[in-house]
Amino acid sequence: xxxxxxxxxxxxxxxxxxxxxxxxxxxxxxxxxxxxxxxxxxxxxxxxxxxxxxxxxxxxxxxxxxxxxxxxxxxxxxxxxxxxxxxxxxxxxxxxxxxxxxxxxxxxxxxxxxxxxxxxxxxxxxxxxxxxxxxxxxxxxxxxxxxxxxxxxxxxxxxxxxxxxxxxxxxxxxxxxxxxxxxxxxxxxxxxxxxxxxxxxxxxxxxxxxxxxxxxxxxxxxxxxxxxxxxxxxxxxxxxxxxxxxxxxxxxxxxxxxxxxxxxxxxxxxxxxxxxxxxxxxxxxxxxxxxxxxxxxxxxxxxxxxxxxxxxxxxxxxxxxxxxxxxxxxxxxxxxxxxxxxxxxxxxxxxxxxxxxxxxxxxxxxxxxxxxxxxxxxxxxxxxxxxxxxxxxxxxxxxxxxxxxxxxxxxxxxxxxxxxxxxxxxxxxxxxxxxxxxxxxxxxxxxxx
Numbered sequence: 001x002x003x004x005x006x007x008x009x010x011x012x013x014x015x016x017x018x019x020x021x022x023x024x025x026x027x028x029x030x031x032x033x034x035x036x037x038x039x040x041x042x043x044x045x046x047x048x049x050x051x052x053x054x055x056x057x058x059x060x061x062x063x064x065x066x067x068x069x070x071x072x073x074x075x076x077x078x079x080x081x082x083x084x085x086x087x088x089x090x091x092x093x094x095x096x097x098x099x100x101x102x103x104x105x106x107x108x109x110x111x112x113x114x115x116x117x118x119x120x121x122x123x124x125x126x127x128x129x130x131x132x133x134x135x136x137x138x139x140x141x142x143x144x145x146x147x148x149x150x151x152x153x154x155x156x157x158x159x160x161x162x163x164x165x166x167x168x169x170x171x172x173x174x175x176x177x178x179x180x181x182x183x184x185x186x187x188x189x190x191x192x193x194x195x196x197x198x199x200x201x202x203x204x205x206x207x208x209x210x211x212x213x214x215x216x217x218x219x220x221x222x223x224x225x226x227x228x229x230x231x232x233x234x235x236x237x238x239x240x241x242x243x244x245x246x247x248x249x250x251x252x253x254x255x256x257x258x259x260x261x262x263x264x265x266x267x268x269x270x271x272x273x274x275x276x277x278x279x280x281x282x283x284x285x286x287x288x289x290x291x292x293x294x295x296x297x298x299x300x301x302x303x304x305x306x307x308x309x310x311x312x313x314x315x316x317x318x319x320x321x322x323x324x325x326x327x328x329x330x331x332x333x334x335x336x337x338x339x340x341x342x343x344x345x346x347x348x349x350x351x352x353x354x355x356x357x358x359x360x361x362x363x364x365x366x367x368x369x370x371x372x373x374x375x376x377x378x379x380x381x382x383x384x385x386x387x388x389x390x391x392x393x394x395x396x397x398x399x400x401x402x403x404x405x406x407x408x409x410x411x412x413x414x415x416x417x418x419x420x421x422x423x424x425x426x427x428x429x430x431x432x433x434x435x436x437x438x439x440x441x442x443x444x445x446x447x448x449x
Contacts, residue, residue, distance in 0.1 A: 030320025314417025363401025
């Protein structure tokens with residue numbers, strides 16, 4: 001039965017990668033894959049054919065007969081993975097809604113005026129540096145959402161925009177790797193007392209810069225970034241509202257406040273995002289966008305419009321992917337006492353004596369499988385002290401390795417959903433650039449330490 005579950009994952013994963021040849025929205029195989037994996041896991045478990053493990057390393061086996069404790073163990077394991085997935089989805093919905101509210105009030109017109117260039121190469125560096133810095137402050141996922149929304153104002157042509165969106169993913173993941181709040185995995189290591197804020201920044205900022213700069217330098221000489229951007233009718237729309245500046249600054253400040261809220265309260269980031277959304281929503285209900293604003297125009301600027309513009313297919317895609325990975329993480333292979341993903345990680349560690357290579361392989365694996373369970377597995381595998389060389393290297397590898405595939409990171413999945421980026425196109429055009437940056441940054445980290 002374990003083979004069936006793994007086979008479902010492989011087929012579902014291939015269906016996602018072949019989205020365009022199959023002419024099938026990637027959300028469909030993601031949802032079907034997750035549902036079938038948990039269904040088969042449940043049937044096999046209740047018939048005593050497989051064992052599952054929860055996040056506290058408690059094993060549950062129904063082969064000895066049905067008991068309430070065994071059933072509760074299965075239900076709690078499922079609810080745990082649903083809860084961790086829901087945290088990400090609520091955070092994503094909140095961030096996307098705030099961005100859409102800003103856009104509804106034409107707040108990004110302010111940023112568009114600041115980025116006043118038609119030179120493709122110059123624009124590449126501007127948005128790349130913004131992604132690198134913003135991701136360290138507001139996390140790589142939110143930074144990607146904000147900047148792709150800005151790109152839509154600057155580059156109406158979708159085909160021209162794809163390259164910029166792809167490079168934003170690389171820059172955002174690199175920027176998030178050296179900040180304790182820049183990526184989910186660095187946050188996990190930070191909360192788990194594996195790394196400190198000062199240690200993470202001092203050890204990883206230079207390798208992360210290298211990881212961002214090298215591919216950006218290379219791609220800046222390629223044909224897509226030569227010449228000037230073409231003018232379009234949308235470029236001529238410089239309309240601002242009375243509320244544009246207020247909603248831009250309020251929205252971005254609300255997003256920036258999320259890590260502050262987390263640091264002060266020690267609550268999960270999604271609760272801070274809920275508070276941020278509530279405040280922005282409240283102000284948007286009462287602010288006056290136009291000089292002659294009348295009650296009949298209020299509906300045009302209500303947050304309900306922003307909610308309607310969110311890509312719900314991206315949200316559901318996240319749901320499917322993360323729940324499928326949760327099923328793999330919970331499944332215990334015969335003859336072992338650990339989850340499938342941790343078994344693979346420990347197998348690599350045993351087979352390859354050089355830990356640097358193991359960590360780099362973990363980075364590559366994070367592009368294929370979600371980096372969260374991989375980092376969770378590494379936290380259970382090693383007992384290195386605070387700010388050890390290996391913890392920093394794991395943070396770098398897991399944070400930047402996901403750039404090698406478009407579905408290898410939260411930032412990549414968000415970009416894929418917003419811009420409908422083709423998996424195969426990214427694999428052919430961008431993967432090698434991300435790999436060069438990843439390897440270059442790894443070499444720099446090893447050399448410096």
